[in-house]
Amino acid sequence: MIRKALTIAGSDSGGGAGIEADLKTFSAFGVHGLVAITSVTAQNTQEVRAIYDISPEVVAKQIEAVVEDIGVDAAKTGMLSNAKIIKAVAKTVKKYEFPLVVDPVMIAKSGAPLLREDAMEALIEKIIPLATLVTPNKSEAEKLSGMKIEGLEDAKKAAKIIVEELGAKGAIVKGGHLSLSEAVDVLYFNEKFREYRAPFVKGCTHGTGCSFSAAITANLAKGKKLEEAVRIAKEFITMGIYYGPRIGHGHCPVNQNAWIDIPAEKWRVYESLGNALKELMSIDNLYEHAPEVGMNFIYALPKLYARSKEDVAGVKGRIVKFGNKIKPVGWVEFGASDHLTRAILTFMEFFPEVRSALNLKYSEELIKKASSLGLKVSFYDRREEPEEIKAKEGGTIPWGVKTAIERINDKPDIIYHLGDWGKEPMLLIFGENPEIVLRKLKMLIE
Numbered sequence: 144m145i146r147k148a149l150t151i152a153g154s155d156s157g158g159g160a161g162i163e164a165d166l167k168t169f170s171a172f173g174v175h176g177l178v179a180i181t182s183v184t185a186q187n188t189q190e191v192r193a194i195y196d197i198s199p200e201v202v203a204k205q206i207e208a209v210v211e212d213i214g215v216d217a218a219k220t221g222m223l224s225n226a227k228i229i230k231a232v233a234k235t236v237k238k239y240e241f242p243l244v245v246d247p248v249m250i251a252k253s254g255a256p257l258l259r260e261d262a263m264e265a266l267i268e269k270i271i272p273l274a275t276l277v278t279p280n281k282s283e284a285e286k287l288s289g290m291k292i293e294g295l296e297d298a299k300k301a302a303k304i305i306v307e308e309l310g311a312k313g314a315i316v317k318g319g320h321l322s323l324s325e326a327v328d329v330l331y332f333n334e335k336f337r338e339y340r341a342p343f344v345k346g347c348t349h350g351t352g353c354s355f356s357a358a359i360t361a362n363l364a365k366g367k368k369l370e371e372a373v374r375i376a377k378e379f380i381t382m383g384i385y386y387g388p389r390i391g392h393g394h395c396p397v398n399q400n401a402w403i404d405i406p407a408e409k410w411r412v413y414e415s416l417g418n419a420l421k422e423l424m425s426i427d428n429l430y431e432h433a434p435e436v437g438m439n440f441i442y443a444l445p446k447l448y449a450r451s452k453e454d455v456a457g458v459k460g461r462i463v464k465f466g467n468k469i470k471p472v473g474w475v476e477f478g479a480s481d482h483l484t485r486a487i488l489t490f491m492e493f494f495p496e497v498r499s500a501l502n503l504k505y506s507e508e509l510i511k512k513a514s515s516l517g518l519k520v521s522f523y524d525r526r527e528e529p530e531e532i533k534a535k536e537g538g539t540i541p542w543g544v545k546t547a548i549e550r551i552n553d554k555p556d557i558i559y560h561l562g563d564w565g566k567e568p569m570l571l572i573f574g575e576n577p578e579i580v581l582r583k584l585k586m587l588i589e
């Protein structure tokens with residue numbers, strides 16, 4: 144059964160916060176999103192340039208239209224903008240039974256007010272008592288509770304005030320702006336406190352409040368208990384901040400898609416590399432080109448998600464010579480390669496689209512053939528590696544790949560090195576994906 148979640152909020156033309164963030168979040172959880180737009184903002188990552196409020200009647204009609212036909216399993220509010228809209232929303236949602244998450248949006252990250260001064264009273268009197276959960280940040284919680292919040296204990300007191308004095312069923316005070324070593328959110332619900340902790344991650348924060356409350360709403364719509372919905376939302380938002388796209392010149396937006404993109408991309412990489420590996424094993428005479436240390440064949444997640452070893456798939460235990468054949472020791476796994484992973488992550492800093500690589504034993508003959516076929520070849524000389532890089536564990540390959548790319552000031556198909564004391568000479572083939580790497584390999588050795 145498809146679940147439906149409604150967002151009653153403003154539109155952010157920059158696509159980072161508001162209705163746009165909410166819909167992307169609902170989608171990420173497989174929930175059908177419904178909207179009642181309260182206000183249209185001309186906004187980007189730096190500023191809010193204009194606000195145009197929708198008439199309260201039309202806001203109410205949007206809610207009624209979707210509830211009465213499609214049905215709503217859970218709803219949330221975001222930017223409500225003015226007292227008249229607040230009153231219309233309160234009067235309308237009161238008629239229905241769905242759980243309501245209230246993100247008490249007051250000020251945009253860029254500093255622009257999104258709630259009129261004279262609307263605060265209406266928000267407290269009309270909307271908060273209808274809330275299943277209120278999700279204020281530090282300054283919003285201070286405004287609602289009327290107390291200063293300096294640390295975790297104050298956050299708990301404020302959450303309790305919002306529930307016991309203002310009439311919400313639950314309140315979660317978000318700790319992103321509390322000066323703590325972790326991002327700790329404090330939930331007060333059913334007369335109990337609960338803490339949700341996550342490491343502070345560097346990334347993109349525009350739309351965090353909207354996406355967090357939308358994630359809770361989506362999970363309530365799916366029938367999760369409130370505490371569980373909050374736990375999932377915390378994990379979702381931490382991931383969204385970490386993998387935020389660096390767009391715009393101000394506060395870059397949360398990546399709501401990371402939640403579904405990463406598992407989907409992992410599957411695509413796994414399948415594509417697995418298929419290419421099967422084809423690789425059927426290539427005659429490849430064993431003649433396998434180095435003593437073994438071969439590997441790797442494929443990284445798209446650039447936005449390729450940050451570390453765990454984001455690159457390779458062959459566990461490498462591919463080794465086995466009589467006059469080659470054989471993978473294990474199968475495709477993320478985190479299974481070290482050397483080629485260091486090479487591809489460096490390569491992707493220059494050419495993000497190049498995500499796959501394979502290594503062969505160096506041969507002068509192959510290099511000559513590559514050049515004659517029009518493949519771009521470059522190299523690095525391990526003897527030229529600066530001492531300070533040599534001293535750093537794992538520094539040689541990134542330095543070598545960077546040196547090789549800068550040497551030709553172009554995108555190489557092949558990078559080789561002639562080895563050093565205890566290091567076998569090696570040839571690396573690069574390509575956008577494993578099929579392209581295979582094609583280049585076949586051109587070379589067949």
Ligand SMILES: Cc1ncc(COP(=O)(O)OP(=O)(O)O)c(N)n1
Pocket residue numbers: 152153154155160161162184186221222248250251252253257280348349350351352353354
């Ligand atoms: C239309 C609209 N709604 C809400 C906001 C608030 O978003 P933001 O500034 O990113 O603050 P958090 O959501 O992160 O608390 C907005 N800017 N625009």
Ligand SMILES: Cc1nc(C(=O)O)sc1CCOP(=O)(O)O
Pocket residue numbers: 436437438439457461479480481482483484502540569571
């Ligand atoms: C051992 C080794 N050295 C290489 C080099 O380019 O110098 S390629 C290679 C084999 C692949 O290693 P992995 O499985 O750690 O990616």
